[in-house]
Amino acid sequence: MKALILIFIPFVLSVTAADFETRLLDNGLTVIVSPDDTSPVVTICIAVKTGATCETPETNGLAHFYEHMFFKGNEALPDQTAYNRRMGELGILQNGYTSAEKVQYFITLGSENFQDGLEFIFDAITSPLFDMEEMEREREVIMNEYERNTSHPFWHLWLAQEQVIFADAPWRQSAIGIPAVIQAAAPPAMHAFQQHYYTPDNSALIITGDVDYEEAFELAEEQFGGWEYGGRSDYDSLPLLISIERDTTVFVDSPSGTGYVSVMYEGPSISTHPGDSYPADVWGSYLSLMSREFYTDLVTNGPFINIYGSYYTQRFSPSITFAGMVPPDRAEEALDLLLEEIQQLQSPDYYDEEGIALAKEDLYRHRILAEETSRDVAVESMPFWWVVAGSLDYYSTYQDSLEAVEPSDISEFLETWIANKPRAAFVLMPLDGEENQ
Amino acid sequence: MKNICLAIAVLLGSLYASVPEGVEEFTLSNGIPVITRTIENNEIEGLSLFIIGGSSALTEETQGLERFALECAMMGSEAFPGIQWRELMDRTQAEWTSSFNYDYSRYHLRCIREDLPILLSAFGNSLLNPELEEQAFEQVRTSTIQDLQEKYNDPDSWIWFVTNDAFMPGHTYRQLPDGTVETVSGFTIEDVSNMLEERIRSGNLLITHAGPTQPQELRSILEQAFGDIPEGGQEYPQVEPFTVHTDTIAVQHREVPTAYAVVKFNAPPQGHEDLLPFSAAVTVVNDLLWQVLRTDNALTYATFSGATNYRENWGYMYISSPQPVLACSLMAGVLADLIENPVDEDIFRGTIEKSRTIENLRAASKDNQCWMIGNFEICTGDWRNAYTVFDNISELSSADLSAVLDRWVGYGAWGIIADTTVVSVDQFQPWSLK
Known part of the structure; x- marks a missing residue:
């Protein structure tokens, strides 16, 4: 057996955040670029300051429903079938998350398709169709997501936590929402969410991977510069939610x-x-x-x-x-x-x-x-810190x-x-x- | 002679067009093979120790013992007894992940470059001279049993095991690498010691590495950490093919608001020329399930298909749905239809493009690099196969995919978890895949 001696040597590791640069477009959109040429892929993420925390009992679940509709067709790609096909053409992997305090959408694709990827995500974020027929189908999908959550062994614990520590407004912590709201969701509610929160001044565009700064900023401005400023989000003025009054x-x-x-x-x-x-x-x-x-x-x-x-x-x-x-x-x-x-x-x-x-x-x-x-x-990293810390x-x-x-x-x-x-x-x-x- | 060497090099170069540079192989003094890919983009190191054998090294009574023994070993060793071991882990924030499958166990270390030598020394010492202190031993037992229980409690996890009795009765892979509550409850410290002594032998091991440490330095670190592992090891017989003679279905009742279903079916083994087109075909099926089950019919939030990557393989399709009868019927129909009717070429090309993005994403993760190199080395005999998929996949046509599915897809073994007070068990029948 070799003799091994563990010696504690305190030292400070030099760590910096990932290299990045930020620019603010005239319409208020924050663009963040972080190059990394390890692999020939680019990830494009849009973070939006919204989520369950922006909801009321009557709209609980709509931020999440909206996230689903992002993938269902837009002015450039008329339905989800066309959307899916375009994903294949560009080799796009995608997903979206809705949490209490943040919604984000992201795609990853080969860096040779970077410009097309920017256009793809721009169309999806700025011109979702909210077609009623698509919404009818999607509500069943979301209901299945809800049912899957309720099948989890921790479901009742999560519910209890929401009810006790967010007692004033538990819905503001529940991204999946309430079945009755999901079942009643219709295009006007989606448009209302879009009006309030899906504006450039309430969003950040994050680009990482095999790109360089100048190209990425230039193409981002070219693609997203025309997105109309909103100025309607109340996100920054929402009240504190957590409240524990007694043991x-x-x-x-x-x-x-x-x-x-x-x-x-x-x-x-x-x-x-x-x-x-x-x-x-x-x-x-x-x-x-x-x-x-x-x-x-x-x-x-x-x-x-x-x-x-x-x-x-x-x-x-x-x-x-x-x-x-x-x-x-x-x-x-x-x-x-x-x-x-x-x-x-x-x-x-x-x-x-x-x-x-x-x-x-x-x-x-x-x-x-x-x-x-x-x-x-x-x-x-970046979507979380940009949304949470501002x-x-x-x-x-x-x-x-x-x-x-x-x-x-x-x-x-x-x-x-x-x-x-x-x-x-x-x-x-x-x-x-x-x-x- | 020089010309011949050059010609061979050119041929190999064309065969392995996508094989990355910076990969070296060497062997430690006791015979443990090492494959290292030097990647210097950041300070993160990845290192995997593979212990080859998996289910073949287990019996019905010892299911889970290798996993349990390794977890016990990782609680402290003679040189790093419990408290020192924990201090080392605190100081380095090392991430250890483990997986135990039908062909091998894998322990993966993820850490900062400067911590690699000390962590590997501790790792080697824990494998050779584990402390096996009674309290820590029982702690691992409690944790393992809880983990197994949680896997059962979550229907989304357990659905993958419901059909095993039908799909692989008597098969080597029927021995579960994670074990069962019953087997883990009975293990003793002596069982653990014996298992480690038998399994931690150079002939059973493979080490893969991806990270900034250069091969020469790595060799020295590994020699010091693992050089004392004794030689020897076990020979493992070929795994027998699965023999499913009829469509089957196993239904488990639970009070859940959505049903879960998985169907498994035969697939080509590693090394077979059909495995690549088969894998491509089930990836296309994955996209078709999304289109038909989710986009067109809104029957599910989650559906997917794929094929395993073991020595013997199966294809699978998965879905959760409140309408399991209709959903399973459509799912079977998607596969059957693809066998009969080749999909549009552009859909196939789209699937390939997305797979290419996945591969490129994997290239940036040291964990993935270690897994890919090790898995292909163990299961195919050559790690380079991990990188040549796309050299060959481009030559396939969509008709090839239908043909390979036709050759391999036979009977299906269905597993379903559902509330049978809502959906009568009489409505479930094994849906034919062809």
């Missing part, structure tokens, strides 16, 4: 036998408390260290199969969540232990300086690994901001957001006929 514990039945425990707190909104998000991230990274107390107490020597404690950066529904899988017969014991642990982690003695340095280091490494390919950058300034200064976090910042974060604050706990386990609480 609550909800037991959710799991007929299939899944065990899961989570405890949630309100977290700092990146709009109103951006400075708190950095110690929050360092703190969450610290809790992910398997060599430190949180993991050791709860997983190594405790009932959890896995565990995390982290802050989710959002504008309207920022949360601090502790959660993990547990054997269902140990779920209640696990909740008690987790709550005890949360009490302990409010003490400054819970953290050591070496661990905090390590936690920062891990965040740098995480970013490198998360942005391996140009597609990762276009689909995962620009890519936060993204590009992130490392420096983390570097500046001191242990006292973490204490202050805990004091502000966790100590003596109400929390909502959820336990997913078989209830054997007991009443849910």
Whole structure:
């Protein structure tokens, strides 16, 4: 056996965000370009500041319905069959996501077809047809997506979380929406969404991959420059959503036998408390260290199969969540232990300086690994940060901001957001006929 | 002589027109083969250790043991006992992913370049000298059982296994690499030790790498990490072909609002000249399912088809739908129709173009590069085959696709999960694929 000695050598990894440049077109469209010639492909993504958070009970599910209609035909491609054929001609892979705070559409294709790809996505984003017959068909597709969600073992847990921590407006967190709204959706509602949110000043065009800056900006301006400015989005003025008024514990039945425990707190909104998000991230990274107390107490020597404690950066529904899988017969014991642990982690003695340095280091490494390919950058990183933080300034200064976090910042974060604050706990386990609480 | 060498080089060059540059092969002192592709676009390293054998190395009683043993080994070793192991993982943020299939187990490491030597040292040490501490052992057992239980609980995961009894009764692949709750519940530390001692042998292993570390440096790192692995290994017999003699259907009742269905059917094995056109054909079927089942009839949110990439293979079609009888009937019809009537050439070309984009996307991911090189080396005997698909696929016509489906598609083994109080079980019958 070879002698192996593990020596801890603290060092700071130099990490910068993916190289990119941003320009603002006259119509308000943000264009972001990040070249990477590793492979002859280009990814084009359009991020829109909308989502379930812009909905009302009467429109819950329409942001998502709209996303589906993006792929169904437009003024250049009259129906989905023509759309599908064009995808084949250009070798396009595509998808779209609707979440609570963001909608995005993206295509990837060979870089030789870049210009055609820009035209393809421009037509789809600016001139969807909302043909009633297509909508009738698509509502059945969306209903199947809804049914698939409800078949998932975690569905009732998700519902309970929405109802408790977003009690004022749970629909603003539910992208899939309500069946009655999906069933009644019609073209006027789609046009209303388009009018409000699908304008260049409420969107970003992100281009990554085998392109160069000048060509990409030039073609983007040529293609998208004529998109009419809107100025009608209320996105930036929407109210905070998350609200936990009192300590609550909800037991959710799991007929299939899944065990899961989570405890949630309100977290700092990146709009109103951006400075708190950095110690929050360092703190969450610290809790992910398997060599430190949180993991050791709860997983190594405790009932959890896995565990995390982290802050989710959002504008309207920022949360601090502790959660993990547990054997269902140990779920209640696990909740008690987790709550005890949360009490302990409010003490400054819970953290050591070496661990905090390590936690920062891990965040740098995480970013490198998360942005391996140009597609990762276009689909995962940039749309999120542009929508949530409002620009890519936060993204590009992130490392420096983390570097500046001191242990006292973490204490202050805990004091502000966790100590003596109400929390909502959820336990997913078989209830054997007991009443849910 | 020089001219002959040149001619051979030109011939090889034309045969392997798409084989990337910067790939080198070497062998460690104990015989472990290594294939490395140097990619210097960033600091991310990918390295896969393949343990060859898969289901062939398992019995009904030991299903899941190789996976379980490897997961236990990755909890700490003599040189890196539990707490030090976890500190190392914390410090490096190394990402370990594992997959266990019918032909091999694969452990993949994704990390930053400067961490590669220490992580591989720890990896090698854990395989050779695992700590196998009792508490960690039970932790892995609990986690594995929970994982298996979750796979069962989610109908979208479990649907892939519902038809196995009908499609592969008595077949080598019937031994599940992930194991079952019953088998995993019974494993002992001694079982784990024995499995590792038997399986961690140079003759059972293959290492693939993609990343910025140069071959010479990599060789040195690997020699230090894995050079002590003993020689030897097992011979694995040819896997027998699947023998489905009739259309079958297995229906599982669950109170779910949408049904899930999968049908499996025969496909060419690795190395067979029909595998490429067959794979192209089921990729076309994938596009046709989207068009017919989703675009035209709105019967589903998710439908797709494909073919496996093992030594013995099957084709499959999948759908979720609240109208499973109609959906399955149409799905079978799409395949049957393609067998009878070649699809428009432009649809076929469109499918190829999209596949080309997928391949180019894969080229940017070190994980994918490691998988492609290793999978093709194990299953076809030559990693270069991973890169030559498009050299050959361009020569195919849409009539070739229909012909190859006609040769291989026979009986179908259907699996369905549905609420049979809503859709009567009497309505389910195995829909013919031809």
